[in-house]
Amino acid sequence: MHDRDGKIWMDGQLVDWRDAKIHVLSHTLHYGCGAFEGVRAYKTPDGTAIFRLREHTERLFNSAKILRMKIPFSFEEVMEAQKAVVRENQLESCYLRPLTWIGSEKLGVSPKGNTVHLMVAAWPWGAYLGEEGLKRGIRVKISSYTRHHVNITMTQAKAVSNYTNSILANMEATEDGYDEAMLLDASGFVSEGAGENLFVIKNGVVYTPDLSAGALNGITRNTIFSICADLGLKVVEKRITRDEVYICDEAFFTGTAAEVTPIRELDRIELGCGSRGPITEKIQAAFFDIVGGRNPKYAEWLTPV
């Protein structure tokens, strides 16, 4: 990953990909206090555009605020940095990774007095859970790891350290032959995937765990709310039990990387028709129309680079 051509935006400058390095004594590397975003840019009829750039940038600043980190760049500068990275690397469609971290002035748990840094990289990244997964659905397993409690790590921050839990869950599930993990909150209610929000459909109503279950406030999740409103589908945020998922008609994961990925099986129990369900298919098609610039209603969600 580190050995390729291209430019990475680092602390205000576009540097060669291979030179985008930090010191081994960086505070974030030792204690995990840092925040990041996952953003996508898509090819549209009007050229490449970043999807919901403003909302991703807002979440990055909010994550930093929650972690008591002060990003040393303005909101506009961070928006501009993301556009520049896509432009300079001449990417038609790609994934973007902004990340803010704490510098190496000193170690010790308290980062007080250390500098805060920001970088943005971008590279082509296809379907996160596979092209086949987008069409046929993926196989998921309830994790033996509990999702973050809202007062242990801060679940509305897309914090670097939150992802140890995701890595453990994903590795356990994939080593057992599944495509992804689904995590329960500390009370046993369904929370989210290792890097995705969850939706289930029952009798034509769309349900998703409310955020008190420790799930990230996903920007794709929010996009699904608008799509469902357009399709005349009711969305209910509520506590969901794992057996409610077993007996749902359809289920899918959402995320910037995962986009809209149907779930065809949970814990070896077939969900609904055992493939991508008809409502999921409609929602997925509407999603790809929006990100691909084919729905003028949502033109303001697309920022040309």
Ligand code: PMP
């Ligand atoms: N939950 C977790 C844990 C995630 O990492 C992600 C990906 N950012 C999501 C949900 C989905 O969020 P979004 O739709 O904003 O990418």
